[in-house]
Amino acid sequence: MIDPANLIAIVLMASVTYLTRIGGYVVLRNRTLGRRATAVMEAAPGCVLISVIAPDFVSKNPADLAALAITLLAATRLSMLPTVVIGVASSGVLRWLMG
Known part of the structure; x- marks a missing residue:
């Protein structure tokens, strides 16, 4: 059985990871990135x-x-x-x- 503290840590880490991924789309949704910014985002x-x-x-x-x-x-x-x-x-x- 998984320890509740470990389970909470896993869920919180997954949530933060998801929020940082989706946050980029929310912040940049109405912007057009230049070639340089696009290259950085792809790398x-x-x-x-x-x-x-x-x-x-x-x-x-x-x-x-x-x-x-x-x-x-x-x-x-x-x-x-x-x-x-x-x-x-x-x-x-x-x-x-x-x-």
């Missing part, structure tokens, strides 16, 4: 993904290094969402298998 998800996986480049844990290799391979062939799903799943499975 942001990739930057966030890199900031999350960058520490694994210096990890000594074999499971993390294998998951990183799988994620990088997926990133060269797939779009953002499947890459993230594959990265998270491979990391979880490899950590479970390899300890």
